[in-house]
Amino acid sequence: MRLSKEDIESVAYLSRLELAEEEKEKLTGHINRLLDNFQMLQEIDTQDVEPTSHVIPVFNVFREDVARPSLPADEVISNGPQVDEHCFVVPKVVET
């Protein structure tokens, strides 16, 4: 499997990255090299092997359903690039 420049553009869109032309060129070569390297995994027989997503046997960690103080809204928005009345301001999302 080799990725074309068009494939790279589509992955970039999924990744929410607007790449410059020369970046696309560079990434195409680079990612293809990595994918070639990944092929060595096909040498290994993994039939009947369960995947590992996490190394420790911890599942469904619950705590008592007790209310705790939340962070103050003023502080929560304090890092926002554009804020107004306790809200993050973004460009219009829904067409009216």
Next chain:
Amino acid sequence: MADRLYELTAHELSDLIKSKQASAVEVAQSFVDRIDAVDERVKSYVTTTPELAIEQAKAVDDAIAHGEELGPLAGVPGAIKDNMNTRGVLTTCSSKILYNYKPIYNAAVVDRLATERVVTVGKTNLDEFAMGSSTENSGFFVTHNPWNLDKVPGGSSGGSAAAVAADECAFALGSDTGGSIRQPASFCGVVGMKPTYGRVSRYGLIAFASSLDQIGPLTKDVTDCALVMNAISGKDPCDATSLDVPVPDFTKSLVDNVKGLKIGVPKEFFAQGTDPDVEKAVREAIELLTSLGAEYKDTSMRSAGYGLPVYYIIAPAECSSNLARFDGVRYGLRSKDSSDVISMFNKTREEGFGAEVKQRIMIGTYALSAGYYDAYYLKAQKVRTLLRGEFEKAFEEFDVLITPTSPTVAFGIGELADDPFAMKLADVCTIPVNLAGIPAISLPCGYKNGLPIGLQIMAKGLDEETLLRVAYTFEQHTDYHKNKPKL
């Protein structure tokens, strides 16, 4: 009090402060002055906090004056990798996308150090979002290896390792996803431990690859490593993956005894590309342990040889998801020339992320995308299972496995910049440890051309005690930890 307080270890400083031979303020001032003197050349720190350090030190001195019982790290100056949240203090991940981010809460480890009354002197440089092996991927500047300023300090915790080696702090915290504590510790000639996955809370560590990331100490000797492990380990309700298991007193493992210890030496960790001088130093270290009563045997772990491709699928997959939060809405950079919300996301991320981060997000997004998931991500997860199994089997026979930390000593700044594959090989010996979730420690065991060589010791999950015992024994019979770079 003696000058050069900054040269001392954490436990030596602690003794001086407790016996009132030095005040915490004197100690803090010594490190602040040291940073002023050398950081222009080493460039370990993204942000320094001298006023905060002196203020915290004064509070320690007051507490001592009032006869309060303080722990062994009280008044000891520490540094924190800049991917751990520090309330009100810049936390950038060395990325332009977080250039102005001031967290509103502390990472769990930062709170724990504060409880121990550690004095914090600053935030250390890293490869952007901890992605890299040389700290050259920092979005701001390159950190230099204190042993030779033309060499890299390793990465991604290169700032933390360089700061410890250059005496710009008594100890530092790093994070290790594929070797990011151990490999820079090796390159800079200091002690670095990656604890068992789940031993230390990741709450407030800005996530790179959540199933692999773990916080740990970089220190001047093994005793300090145990002290910092005591301070940061344990269950945290804010991190569901932190383990609810008893935390031993790690200082009890500082015992000079390896009699009957069974050492395994897996040949895959000495593969092609290993510098013969590195291999020689590691073999000599094993011989030293053998002369002290340990036994060793060569062994093989076939799937360890597949660690790199497994890692370079799983880590980018997780990072592509974790880094989706950086979109210009809630914190950090927002691109100024966007009209709609999608172009705001895309342009912000294009301007804010560096090349390596973009590349990993792209690989991860691709590996997780419909049609390719089974061939890459699922396959990698299955090989990860095989690798874990091989470690489990090895630890039925051996107490520890010993390998080089990295196949070479520190390389030159810019030397591997155009050869990302050669750069990734620097982590070939450390990556399998993260994939298996086990603990490992790196400590200095020799030099090549004046650059430190690192010895890696691995143990089974939750057996940091054996690591510390073996490392301590080695340290008691060698002088590597006492050598310092000339700056």
